[in-house]
Amino acid sequence: MENVIESKNLKKTYGDFTAVDCISFSVFRGEIFGFLGPNGAGKTTTINMLTGMARISGGQIFYFGENMPIKKAQALIGVVPDESNLYEEMNGFENLCFCGALYGMAKKDREKRAGLLLDLLGLKEAAGKKYKAYSKGMKRKLTIAAALVHSPKILYLDEPTTGIDVASVRQIRNMIKFLNQEGTTIFLTTHYIEEAERLCDRIAFIVEGRIIRIGTVEELIEGTKETNSVEIFFDKRKNDSIVILQKLEAAFPSVQCLLENDNSVKISSPEKIDIAPFVGFLSSEGLWISEAKLLKPSLEEAFVKITGIEIEKMKKEKEKK
Amino acid sequence: MKKAIAFWNILLKDMRNYYLKPPNISWGIIFPFAWMLMLFIRTKTAFNIDEVFPGIVAMSVLFGTTSMLSVTITFERKARSFERLLLAPISTELLIFAKISGAILFGIINSTVPIIASVLLFKANVYNPVLLATGVIFLSVVSTLLGLFISVAAKEVFEAQTYSNFFRFPMIFLCGLFVPVSALPFFLRPLSYILPVTYGVDIIKEAIIGTSIFHPLLNIAVLTAFCLFLFNFSIFNIKRKWIK
Ligand SMILES: Nc1ncnc2c1ncn2[C@@H]1O[C@H](COP(=O)(O)OP(=O)(O)OP(=O)(O)O)[C@@H](O)[C@H]1O
Ligand SMILES: [Mg+2]
Numbered sequence: 001m002e003n004v005i006e007s008k009n010l011k012k013t014y015g016d017f018t019a020v021d022c023i024s025f026s027v028f029r030g031e032i033f034g035f036l037g038p039n040g041a042g043k044t045t046t047i048n049m050l051t052g053m054a055r056i057s058g059g060q061i062f063y064f065g066e067n068m069p070i071k072k073a074q075a076l077i078g079v080v081p082d083e084s085n086l087y088e089e090m091n092g093f094e095n096l097c098f099c100g101a102l103y104g105m106a107k108k109d110r111e112k113r114a115g116l117l118l119d120l121l122g123l124k125e126a127a128g129k130k131y132k133a134y135s136k137g138m139k140r141k142l143t144i145a146a147a148l149v150h151s152p153k154i155l156y157l158d159e160p161t162t163g164i165d166v167a168s169v170r171q172i173r174n175m176i177k178f179l180n181q182e183g184t185t186i187f188l189t190t191h192y193i194e195e196a197e198r199l200c201d202r203i204a205f206i207v208e209g210r211i212i213r214i215g216t217v218e219e220l221i222e223g224t225k226e227t228n229s230v231e232i233f234f235d236k237r238k239n240d241s242i243v244i245l246q247k248l249e250a251a252f253p254s255v256q257c258l259l260e261n262d263n264s265v266k267i268s269s270p271e272k273i274d275i276a277p278f279v280g281f282l283s284s285e286g287l288w289i290s291e292a293k294l295l296k297p298s299l300e301e302a303f304v305k306i307t308g309i310e311i312e313k314m315k316k317e318k319e320k321k
Numbered sequence: 322m323k324k325a326i327a328f329w330n331i332l333l334k335d336m337r338n339y340y341l342k343p344p345n346i347s348w349g350i351i352f353p354f355a356w357m358l359m360l361f362i363r364t365k366t367a368f369n370i371d372e373v374f375p376g377i378v379a380m381s382v383l384f385g386t387t388s389m390l391s392v393t394i395t396f397e398r399k400a401r402s403f404e405r406l407l408l409a410p411i412s413t414e415l416l417i418f419a420k421i422s423g424a425i426l427f428g429i430i431n432s433t434v435p436i437i438a439s440v441l442l443f444k445a446n447v448y449n450p451v452l453l454a455t456g457v458i459f460l461s462v463v464s465t466l467l468g469l470f471i472s473v474a475a476k477e478v479f480e481a482q483t484y485s486n487f488f489r490f491p492m493i494f495l496c497g498l499f500v501p502v503s504a505l506p507f508f509l510r511p512l513s514y515i516l517p518v519t520y521g522v523d524i525i526k527e528a529i530i531g532t533s534i535f536h537p538l539l540n541i542a543v544l545t546a547f548c549l550f551l552f553n554f555s556i557f558n559i560k561r562k563w564i565k
Contacts, residue, residue: 055564089338090338098330102405102409
């Protein structure tokens with residue numbers, strides 16, 4: 001797989017304070033790569049270094065395998081900063097056209113592209129309205145559009161959905177998926193675990209300037225899973241739970257069976273297990289099964305286990321901000 | 322070509338968003354007139370237009386450029402929209418050149434108002450029109466660069482305003498506009514000579530009245546040196562301070 005962005009021992013210090021501590025990672029072509037971490041973890045600082053908004057204190061950055069000057073790289077990237085930052089006095093359409101012009105786009109091209117993006121993000125009606133009259137969600141969407149006018153190969157999104165309404169969040173997430181399907185490589189930071197889980201192909205957990213772990217959602221979860229469990233639910237009016245338990249124990253001596261409630265039984269094993277054999281066995285015994293599921297730890301649990309950070313605390317800190 | 326598009330659009334945006342906004346235009350026009358009126362009232366008689374002409378021209382340039390540029394830059398930095406410019410694939414030099422071009426043009430346009438008014442209304446003479454244009458252009462460039470120098474130093478819009486006033490008002494009295502440099506107390510004279518504006522005013526005086534301290538070519542040489550120094554020093558500071 002081709003490395004579109006590569007960071008080698010990237011470091012940022014402010015005086016004595018180390019904001020980003022020698023982090024290394026690669027982002028592959030066409031993927032959505034997520035940085036997930038709490039306040040002050042160094043997410044924005046990393047993006048700033050990668051996009052030329054902060055000087056690097058150490059390490060190297062490669063774009064498409066090349067250690068190119070940042071001004072050259074900037075032509076290939078689009079950036080959505082953590083705060084929306086367009087021109088208050090200009091309307092939506094003018095803002096987008098101006099951003100296109102900064103990348104040297106011809107008038108006809110940038111006007112066409114601006115119209116298309118306004119349409120795509122549902123801002124057509126607001127195109128003629130001044131940016132300062134936009135709602136927070138609209139500002140966010142326009143800021144995303146502004147990063148896309150010049151059709152960048154790589155898109156940086158710094159907390160694209162923090163603090164905006166549900167409908168806009170949905171629209172933005174759909175847009176991210178759409179762009180990715182069109183071939184844009186995306187680097188995204190977030191503190192919403194469910195956002196990372198839903199959107200990202202791979203996620204890096206970042207805490208206090210260090211990457212604690214990188215992987216796909218499955219890999220991150222797999223690493224923290226201690227046991228493999230299956231839970232089977234049945235209709236208690238039609239079945240005797242004790243009988244079921246006994247039958248299961250007799251048929252599968254290598255697993256551990258436990259009555260969870262009076263309508264479900266939990267099966268655990270140190271080995272990898274699947275639902276099918278248990279369901280097959282119980283239905284061949286003529287029992288009524290209403291539900292059966294593999295019990296997986298969530299990404300949230302994996303995050304807590306790996307980083308030792310309480311999710312609720314992280315959310316509250318954000319809301320205070 | 323791409324660079325030209327970026328340059329032109331930054332200039333155009335600043336012109337539309339800041340310089341050509343109604344309050345600024347009228348301010349640029351009213352200010353020189355207010356000065357003439359004030360002098361007129363003070364002297365109670367028809368004053369000698371030739372004496373105040375150079376001063377009014379120089380001030381319309383000076384006041385237009387220094388404040389506008391520093392305010393627009395600090396404003397955009399505060400609102401963070403300036404980051405858009407730093408993120409664009411254009412060099413810092415080109416970006417800053419585009420930003421100052423708006424202010425330079427504004428200063429030049431501002432100066433045409435008192436020039437036209439003096440010539441048409443007060444029948445003032447211009448000894449050397451080409452030299453006057455040269456002087457206005459140089460003064461506009463150098464005072465814009467002073468404005469840039471201030472913007473780099475300031476964090477807040479009000480700070481930029483304070484600094485530019487701090488520079489501007491003493492400058493008016495030290496640069497030989499109303500009091501000839503030769504008439505200043507001698508311990509103040511070195512201050513006059515380190516102010517770039519003094520040399521711009523000298524060119525304008527030569528152009529309008531035909532008398533000056535230095536030869537125009539020497540003035541131009543000194544101003545060019547000041548411009549190069551201020552531009553490069555500001556770029557150096559911007560790269561150091563604005564990209565942290
Ligand atoms: N200009 C600066 N000077 C000094 N310290 C800074 C500066 N910018 C950031 N920091 C510090 O660096 C650390 C990382 O900050 P950064 O903004 O990258 O975090 P983040 O992960 O983006 O957090 P958030 O979720 O709040 O956006 C923080 O402790 C912050 O206080
Ligand atoms: Mg941040």
